[in-house]
Amino acid sequence: MSYIRQTSNGVKLKLRIKDREYEVEIKKEEQDKFKIKIGQKEFLFREEEGEEKISFARASLPKRDFFKKELLSPIAGIISEIFVKEGEFVKKDQKVLILSAMKMENEIVSEFSGKVKEILVKKNQEVKEGDILIVL
Amino acid sequence: MKIKKYKVVSSTNLIAKKLRPEPWLIILAEKQTVGYGKKLSRWFSPKGGLYFSIVLPKSKIEDLQTLTILAAFIVAKTIRDYYPPPALRSQPTRPKKDILSFEPLIKLPNDVLLNGKKICGILTENIIGKEVKSSVIGIGLNTNIDKFPKELKNEATSLRIELGREVNNEKILKQIVEGIKQQLATISE
Numbered sequence: 001m002s003y004i005r006q007t008s009n010g011v012k013l014k015l016r017i018k019d020r021e022y023e024v025e026i027k028k029e030e031q032d033k034f035k036i037k038i039g040q041k042e043f044l045f046r047e048e049e050g051e052e053k054i055s056f057a058r059a060s061l062p063k064r065d066f067f068k069k070e071l072l073s074p075i076a077g078i079i080s081e082i083f084v085k086e087g088e089f090v091k092k093d094q095k096v097l098i099l100s101a102m103k104m105e106n107e108i109v110s111e112f113s114g115k116v117k118e119i120l121v122k123k124n125q126e127v128k129e130g131d132i133l134i135v136l
Numbered sequence: 137m138k139i140k141k142y143k144v145v146s147s148t149n150l151i152a153k154k155l156r157p158e159p160w161l162i163i164l165a166e167k168q169t170v171g172y173g174k175k176l177s178r179w180f181s182p183k184g185g186l187y188f189s190i191v192l193p194k195s196k197i198e199d200l201q202t203l204t205i206l207a208a209f210i211v212a213k214t215i216r217d218y219y220p221p222p223a224l225r226s227q228p229t230r231p232k233k234d235i236l237s238f239e240p241l242i243k244l245p246n247d248v249l250l251n252g253k254k255i256c257g258i259l260t261e262n263i264i265g266k267e268v269k270s271s272v273i274g275i276g277l278n279t280n281i282d283k284f285p286k287e288l289k290n291e292a293t294s295l296r297i298e299l300g301r302e303v304n305n306e307k308i309l310k311q312i313v314e315g316i317k318q319q320l321a322t323i324s325e
Contacts (some may be wrong), residue, residue, distance in 0.1 A: 040210045073258065074267075080175060095263075099264075101197075102197065102198075102202060103201065103202065104197075104200060104246050104260040105175075105259065105260075105261045106155070106261070107261065108264055109263055109265045109269070
């Protein structure tokens, strides 16, 4: 059951999200300083301080973004062959593509294991150093 | 010099990449069934030619490109010093312009030409993860090849055709590898 209750210096909420209940308290500590309490965790920020607000926003970012793995182009060149498809599972050190660069053929192998989420390059495409080739 | 010899292979570079052995090991084959060059273009590799790959020590990618050019330079130098075509040897009075056409030339960075035709192809292949994991340089030198198929006749030649005699493949192999090592030592000093 959710509720919102006014307190002397803020509000108390009880929220139900999916199957979990959260007790949230927002209160003004002193002058422009605010405290948000979610369960046992406390977040402090000042009204005028952008940075504090950002750090709070970061804490609520979806977890999976931190685990996205990207294969980057080590040098500038041309993609001459792609060996994997989106949705395919690749192992660490598996050959994923060939990058022709500096008159050499460079086999790019995956640094991680994982499912290929996105292939951002096509055959014969020119790439620069640091370009994202494949997202796992 | 450690040499691993094969009668027939798909390609010496493929073998070298699969084995990932210690640096400077040589993979040598009498014949390749799928010899290839840049962009997987075919390299005519019948019995008689010299086909080998050198496993390179771990290096930075820029240095590997230099090594490829160095290998082409050494192949050209080996031909000129040890296997000069008759035109270079016996007619010192020929006009310089004429002699030049018989000098081995480097078509940067992958090919060596003799008498205006391709005599050697070089392909460096790297395996790269977070950094360069392994590198191999493949060299195909047309040594004792009597004749080429019709479609290659005008663009390819061999030492056998240019010199009119057979040469010793293993001796040339050693001359080239030693040449590369020496040159490498000189430039790294």
